[in-house]
Amino acid sequence: MTSKSYNTHSVEEAKRHVSALERWEGSFRSYAKAVGIPESTLRAWKSGKLPDEINDSGRRIQHPELEDEVYKRYEDHQKASKPTRDFDLQRMAIAVAAERRVT
Numbered sequence: 001m002t003s004k005s006y007n008t009h010s011v012e013e014a015k016r017h018v019s020a021l022e023r024w025e026g027s028f029r030s031y032a033k034a035v036g037i038p039e040s041t042l043r044a045w046k047s048g049k050l051p052d053e054i055n056d057s058g059r060r061i062q063h064p065e066l067e068d069e070v071y072k073r074y075e076d077h078q079k080a081s082k083p084t085r086d087f088d089l090q091r092m093a094i095a096v097a098a099e100r101r102v103t
Contacts, residue, residue, distance in 0.1 A: 008051065009037075009041075009051045010051065011051055013051075014045040014050050015045075015050075017035065017037065017042060017045060018042075018045050018046055021042060021046060028042060028043065063097075063102055065100075066093065066096050066097060066100065066102060069096045069100075070089065070092045070093050070096050073092045073096070074089060074092065077092075
């Protein structure tokens with residue numbers, strides 16, 4: 001089973017889609033299907049919630065140095081053409097934290 005991937009969209013892209021959606025003759029659903037963006041995302045953009053505001057939990061990264069190291073390992077994993085799943089990232093994070101004695 002493959003893990004689900006999520007696209008990120010720029011604010012400019014969201015505004016273009018909102019503008020195009022206003023000119024669209026069909027429904028939200030048909031536009032969403034045509035462009036490959038979830039209907040709920042388009043509705044959020046239309047209501048004024050731009051991409052940088054959606055799913056912003058306000059959580060701060062507690063150990064940014066760990067995130068940098070995990071990301072470096074993730075990139076190395078990708079360069080080696082190895083599939084990377086969520087649990088792989090979790091294992092990488094746990095290993096980095098253990099190496100740096102962070103709990």
